[in-house]
Amino acid sequence: MAKASAPNETPDTAPVPPWERTRKAKAQTRTPLSQDTIVEAALHILETDGYDGLSMRRVAAELNTGAASLYAHVANKDELLKLAIDRVFGGIEFPEPDPEHWVEQVREMMRGTRRVLQAHPGIARAMLGQVPFGPSGMRIVEGFMALLRAGELPDRAAAWAGDVVSLYTVASVFEEDIRYAQHGDSSREEIEAWAEQMKAYVKALPVATFPNLVALADPLFETGGPDGRFEFGLDLMLRGLASYSRRNES
Amino acid sequence: MAKASAPNETPDTAPVPPWERTRKAKAQTRTPLSQDTIVEAALHILETDGYDGLSMRRVAAELNTGAASLYAHVANKDELLKLAIDRVFGGIEFPEPDPEHWVEQVREMMRGTRRVLQAHPGIARAMLGQVPFGPSGMRIVEGFMALLRAGELPDRAAAWAGDVVSLYTVASVFEEDIRYAQHGDSSREEIEAWAEQMKAYVKALPVATFPNLVALADPLFETGGPDGRFEFGLDLMLRGLASYSRRNES
DNA sequence: TCGTTTTACGAACACCGTTCTACCCTCGAA
DNA sequence: TTCGAGGGTAGAACGGTGTTCGTAAAACGA
Numbered sequence: 382m383a384k385a386s387a388p389n390e391t392p393d394t395a396p397v398p399p400w401e402r403t404r405k406a407k408a409q410t411r412t413p414l415s416q417d418t419i420v421e422a423a424l425h426i427l428e429t430d431g432y433d434g435l436s437m438r439r440v441a442a443e444l445n446t447g448a449a450s451l452y453a454h455v456a457n458k459d460e461l462l463k464l465a466i467d468r469v470f471g472g473i474e475f476p477e478p479d480p481e482h483w484v485e486q487v488r489e490m491m492r493g494t495r496r497v498l499q500a501h502p503g504i505a506r507a508m509l510g511q512v513p514f515g516p517s518g519m520r521i522v523e524g525f526m527a528l529l530r531a532g533e534l535p536d537r538a539a540a541w542a543g544d545v546v547s548l549y550t551v552a553s554v555f556e557e558d559i560r561y562a563q564h565g566d567s568s569r570e571e572i573e574a575w576a577e578q579m580k581a582y583v584k585a586l587p588v589a590t591f592p593n594l595v596a597l598a599d600p601l602f603e604t605g606g607p608d609g610r611f612e613f614g615l616d617l618m619l620r621g622l623a624s625y626s627r628r629n630e631s
Numbered sequence: 632m633a634k635a636s637a638p639n640e641t642p643d644t645a646p647v648p649p650w651e652r653t654r655k656a657k658a659q660t661r662t663p664l665s666q667d668t669i670v671e672a673a674l675h676i677l678e679t680d681g682y683d684g685l686s687m688r689r690v691a692a693e694l695n696t697g698a699a700s701l702y703a704h705v706a707n708k709d710e711l712l713k714l715a716i717d718r719v720f721g722g723i724e725f726p727e728p729d730p731e732h733w734v735e736q737v738r739e740m741m742r743g744t745r746r747v748l749q750a751h752p753g754i755a756r757a758m759l760g761q762v763p764f765g766p767s768g769m770r771i772v773e774g775f776m777a778l779l780r781a782g783e784l785p786d787r788a789a790a791w792a793g794d795v796v797s798l799y800t801v802a803s804v805f806e807e808d809i810r811y812a813q814h815g816d817s818s819r820e821e822i823e824a825w826a827e828q829m830k831a832y833v834k835a836l837p838v839a840t841f842p843n844l845v846a847l848a849d850p851l852f853e854t855g856g857p858d859g860r861f862e863f864g865l866d867l868m869l870r871g872l873a874s875y876s877r878r879n880e881s
Numbered sequence: 882t883c884g885t886t887t888t889a890c891g892a893a894c895a896c897c898g899t900t901c902t903a904c905c906c907t908c909g910a911a
Numbered sequence: 912t913t914c915g916a917g918g919g920t921a922g923a924a925c926g927g928t929g930t931t932c933g934t935a936a937a938a939c940g941a
Contacts, residue, residue, distance in 0.1 A: 510809030545864030559760030614795030621867030
């Protein structure tokens with residue numbers, strides 16, 4: 382189809398002369414990169430390979446291009462992560478504030494946030510320390526502030542609750558990501574066997590030295606389902622928050 | 632003093648022949664590496680260069696040796712981090728449990744933990760996802776469990792509180808580490824100017840779209856001192872915990 | 882002293898983020 | 912239509928990472 386074959390598309394009879402510069406054969410049609418496609422590729426890699434699997438070269442390979450090409454669309458890896466985060470924020474939902482049920486609404490929002498983060502392993506790591514100034518991030522923070530204010534918390538309590546409750550939520554997912562990355566190769570049975578081993582180890586500790594650890598071995602290693610611990614910690618925070626509410630909802 | 636000079640200690644007159652294998656000049660006496668010295672070097676680097684500054688080559692350079700030498704003493708970087716964590720745990724203190732004041736005791740222990748972690752930037756990152764099975768870690772967890780049980784919490788609440796309260800504490804320090812790493816080159820004035828800029832940006836948002844953000848701009852960007860937000864979140868958790876206590880301490 | 886084991890360590894491997902340079906393509910002006 | 916500017920692509924290279932391999936040197940014990 383080409384009017385004139387490019388040098389490295391020489392007919393089969395003669396190989397490319399070695400003095401010619403190496404240049405990858407052109408795709409038939411050039412589908413230009415864009416920030417969107419790069420972010421989507423990054424999110425896909427996060428899901429399949431986790432945070433440690435995300436490299437610029439990996440993203441470029443996913444898009445069948447070279448790593449250097451990405452830099453025409455994103456300033457650096459950090460910016461790519463920020464864009465990915467804002468994309469993820471777009472999946473978080475929040476309700477219209479209902480002052481009678483603000484505590485449950487905050488709870489549900491954090492549950493939903495957690496689920497969205499869990500769908501993108503590694504994104505929690507990138508989120509820690511980031512100020513959510515992207516368009517979706519601002520929307521989420523506004524929605525969260527609205528719920529907290531519906532609870533008639535003092536302004537400072539509402540503002541800071543946004544920080545600490547979301548820190549806890551993100552950190553909780555991040556810790557799970559780490560755990561998953563450490564054990565991703567193991568089967569569920571292997572992980573459970575390992576946990577049983579740890580529990581047996583704790584139960585066998587000398588009671589004189591570790592009376593409380595031994596006594597709490599069972600609940601310490603009780604999983605409580607996928608959300609057990611997260612829900613408990615969130616509940617602690619919400620109980621504490623409720624005690625600040627002028628609505629006295631507790 | 633040497634009976635026979637090693638090849639690369641040829642007298643000044645003749646340089647070492649280039650075909651001879653390169654080998655670093657021997658130190659006069661061989662001070663052997665040890666796990667301890669490696670861990671100490673790692674902790675020192677964490678303090679001066681942060682988590683991102685910690686590489687095996689950097690540790691080796693600190694000890695005037697080659698990175699490969701470290702692997703005779705630690706299995707890998709991950710093990711080095713675990714050892715460093717347990718060293719840090721050794722600096723955490725906890726009181727003898729006093730049932731009348733268990734809430735304040737937990738608060739103080741978390742404050743102390745936070746200070747110890749802050750003294751080793753980056754160690755918080757390494758701690759997330761780790762089960763503290765080193766000798767110091769077990770001691771700390773036992774001490775923490777003792778405080779929680781002094782509060783007559785249900786067993787599950789005590790066990791899980793250990794997880795979620797320490798997760799929050801470690802995450803809080805980790806987030807600060809990230810923030811510091813992002814702004815470590817900036818002066819205090821520059822950081823404050825940047826924060827003022829962000830506040831002005833938020834205040835100037837359209838009120839129709841972001842009524843709650845605009846209304847909370849001041850407290851959102853109020854620092855509350857170095858521990859303000861951490862203390863607030865910890866307080867929420869402790870209030871929530873107290874509501875579970877059979878002592879009804881709240 | 883000698884053989885074996887342990888420790889040390891350079892080179893190399895397979896990766897990383899990013900920059901530099903050259904090439905290619907598109908578009909607008911002359 | 913041609914030419915030049917600008918933007919995008921992408922390989923090579925730079926300076927880095929954790930780790931392994933193979934070898935030299937030191938330490939240890941018979």
